[in-house]
Amino acid sequence: MTATADKLDRVSRRQVDKFEERRRELASAALLTLSELGYARTSLREIAQNSAFSHGVLHYYFRDKNDLITYCVRQYKAQCAQRYDQVVAESPTADALAAGFADAMIATLREDGHMHRLWYDLRSQALFTSSFRSDVLEIDELLEQMIWRVVSRYAELAAVAEPKSSALTYALFDGVFQHALLRHLAGLDVAPTLHSDVLCVLGTVVPRDTDPAVPEQVPATTT
Amino acid sequence: MTATADKLDRVSRRQVDKFEERRRELASAALLTLSELGYARTSLREIAQNSAFSHGVLHYYFRDKNDLITYCVRQYKAQCAQRYDQVVAESPTADALAAGFADAMIATLREDGHMHRLWYDLRSQALFTSSFRSDVLEIDELLEQMIWRVVSRYAELAAVAEPKSSALTYALFDGVFQHALLRHLAGLDVAPTLHSDVLCVLGTVVPRDTDPAVPEQVPATTT
DNA sequence: AAGACGTCTTGACAGGTGTCAAGATTTTCT
DNA sequence: AGAAAATCTTGACACCTGTCAAGACGTCTT
Numbered sequence: 001m002t003a004t005a006d007k008l009d010r011v012s013r014r015q016v017d018k019f020e021e022r023r024r025e026l027a028s029a030a031l032l033t034l035s036e037l038g039y040a041r042t043s044l045r046e047i048a049q050n051s052a053f054s055h056g057v058l059h060y061y062f063r064d065k066n067d068l069i070t071y072c073v074r075q076y077k078a079q080c081a082q083r084y085d086q087v088v089a090e091s092p093t094a095d096a097l098a099a100g101f102a103d104a105m106i107a108t109l110r111e112d113g114h115m116h117r118l119w120y121d122l123r124s125q126a127l128f129t130s131s132f133r134s135d136v137l138e139i140d141e142l143l144e145q146m147i148w149r150v151v152s153r154y155a156e157l158a159a160v161a162e163p164k165s166s167a168l169t170y171a172l173f174d175g176v177f178q179h180a181l182l183r184h185l186a187g188l189d190v191a192p193t194l195h196s197d198v199l200c201v202l203g204t205v206v207p208r209d210t211d212p213a214v215p216e217q218v219p220a221t222t223t
Numbered sequence: 224m225t226a227t228a229d230k231l232d233r234v235s236r237r238q239v240d241k242f243e244e245r246r247r248e249l250a251s252a253a254l255l256t257l258s259e260l261g262y263a264r265t266s267l268r269e270i271a272q273n274s275a276f277s278h279g280v281l282h283y284y285f286r287d288k289n290d291l292i293t294y295c296v297r298q299y300k301a302q303c304a305q306r307y308d309q310v311v312a313e314s315p316t317a318d319a320l321a322a323g324f325a326d327a328m329i330a331t332l333r334e335d336g337h338m339h340r341l342w343y344d345l346r347s348q349a350l351f352t353s354s355f356r357s358d359v360l361e362i363d364e365l366l367e368q369m370i371w372r373v374v375s376r377y378a379e380l381a382a383v384a385e386p387k388s389s390a391l392t393y394a395l396f397d398g399v400f401q402h403a404l405l406r407h408l409a410g411l412d413v414a415p416t417l418h419s420d421v422l423c424v425l426g427t428v429v430p431r432d433t434d435p436a437v438p439e440q441v442p443a444t445t446t
Numbered sequence: 447a448a449g450a451c452g453t454c455t456t457g458a459c460a461g462g463t464g465t466c467a468a469g470a471t472t473t474t475c476t
Numbered sequence: 477a478g479a480a481a482a483t484c485t486t487g488a489c490a491c492c493t494g495t496c497a498a499g500a501c502g503t504c505t506t
Contacts, residue, residue: 022483038351040263043463054485056466065464117350124347126405127340128261133409140405167402168420175398179390182349182363186356197391204427245453266493277455279496288494 023061026051027072034072035118039125044068066131073122073135076115081142083108084150094157094208101150102198105177106191109184116181144170155206163206172201246284249274250295257295258341262348267291289354296345296358299338304365306331307373317380317431324373325421328400329414332407339404367393378429386429395424 029051034042044065048055062068087104091097108116119139126136148166155162163169180194252274257265267288271278285291310327314320331339342362349359371389378385386392403417 018482038348040348041351044465045463055464056486057484059465060483117347120350121347123405124340124344125261125263127343127408128264130409133405137405137409164423165420167416168399168423171398171402171420172395172424173398175394175396175401176391178398178401179394182346182356182360185350186353186360193390197388197394200387200391201395241452267495268493278494279456280454282495283453 019061023071024075026053026058026061027068027075030068030072031076031115031118034069034121035114038118039069039121069122070132070135073132073139076119077135077139077142080115080119080139081146084146088149088153091153091157094154097150097154097157098199098202101154101202102195105180105198106194109177109180109190109194113181113184116177117185120178120181140170143174147173151202151205154202158206158208160206160208169205172205173198176201242284246294247298249276249281249284250291250298253291253295254299254338254341257292257344258337261341262292262344292345293355293358296355296362299342300358300362300365303338303342303362304369307369311372311376314376314380317377320373320377320380321422321425324377324425325418328403328421329417332400332403332413332417336404336407339400340408343401343404363393366397370396374425374428377425381429381431383429383431392428395428396421399424 026047030042030047033047033050037046044058045055047068048058058068062071084101084104087097087100091100122132123136123140126132144166147170151169152162176194176197180190180197183190249270253265253270256270256273260269267281268278270291271281281291285294307324307327310320310323314323345355346359346363349355367389370393374392375385399417399420403413403420406413
């Protein structure tokens with residue numbers, strides 16, 4: 001009986017894989033549509049139109065619209081929290097890390113601005129719909145850890161004690177990025193401001209008072 | 224002819240006043256519904272049901288749904304930017320201002336959390352719908368000025384030079400508040416954290432290095 | 447008092463939505 | 477190859493949406 005069991009297992013495993021693969025494919029199409037139209041204006045038919053299938057197939061792979069969107073959020077989670085790790089790994093000095101971090105944020109703004117506005121949209125939905133909250137809080141935690149990896153490595157390179165709480169640090173950078181994203185999408189050139197803002201926040205979040213050569217704070221254009 | 228003109232003017236003025244008054248009334252009902260359901264789930268019929276009128280009247284006072292929501296956003300704007308001015312006026316010392324500011328933020332979280340989640344929702348919509356952007360950016364500017372009044376007054380009381388840019392300062396506090404709001408609505412008790420976070424950010428945004436009596440909050444624990 | 451005007455309700459419309467079931471099509475297994 | 481199962485399409489359903497027009501109601505002017 002083990003032979004039959006193995007075969008059945010192989011078969012069902014393969015089917016599950018294919019099933020999961022198509023789920024991912026459809027979720028990708030859904031994420032594309034959502035990031036283009038926003039949560040409020042995205043319908044299942046529109047999602048299907050951005051895929052290779054017709055609208056009925058969505059209910060073959062997902063129970064609900066809620067099920068689909070929750071799956072999308074989780075898929076988004078898996079891909080979004082690994083953006084700055086390369087910068088962390090490749091920066092030899094604290095200053096290089098700071099500059100690389102600021103540049104990476106600007107690149108995120110330009111290249112993944114649409115995905116990030118979707119993230120902010122979904123996080124706003126979580127303020128109303130409790131069913132989204134746990135997933136959103138999970139993603140928030142991942143992003144928080146991602147920022148923390150940057151900041152704590154920065155403190156390590158600068159040979160300074162670790163900074164404030166991880167949650168507060170994340171909230172600060174998140175506020176700065178969100179501010180920049182809105183103005184970027186409005187057509188403004190926010191790259192220089194965002195760059196200096198990131199350096200400034202980084203400088204205050206982990207103060208480098210142990211270095212006697214640095215007299216003042218990071219120079220920022222004062223209005 | 225001036226008599227008739229005056230009378231007509233009086234009459235039309237009164238009618239305009241009544242017209243505007245009802246618009247405000249309906250916009251209030253709409254704001255209530257929006258803050259309860261969120262932008263994506265709010266319909267005109269639901270708005271009317273939260274008012275004393277039927278759904279048809281909305282198109283008597285507003286051209287569009289967009290027109291209504293834009294009017295709502297502007298009405299929200301008028302009321303939201305005057306919250307912390309009392310704290311600014313009544314705080315004699317820098318420390319009192321800081322504590323009052325933190326307390327006021329907690330009070331805002333508790334009492335006006337629903338309105339603020341609507342604000343974040345609408346600001347997210349502005350990331351997708353360009354027609355909302357100008358109004359949202361205007362409100363953002365008002366809130367920025369509100370925060371700036373607090374922070375610059377704090378610097379004045381502490382006899383320290385003015386801090387970083389107004390825009391960056393606002394982005395930081397906004398990030399902190401948004402972070403707290405999500406967790407507050409998720410059922411967590413964020414009041415102590417928010418309080419200490421606000422003090423911490425205030426302390427780093429306007430550094431009080433001239434005062435030798437105040438110890439720094441940064442612990443020297445090395446991991 | 448009577449008509450004019452502002453205000454509000456009702457009911458309909460065209461279109462869009464999520465959902466589902468029946469069947470066509472493709473893939474897989476024996 | 478033929479049966480069985482998985483997959484996909486089509487079309488329908490009930491409901492909801494924004495919008496508008498026709499008319500009812502009330503208020504004010506003359």
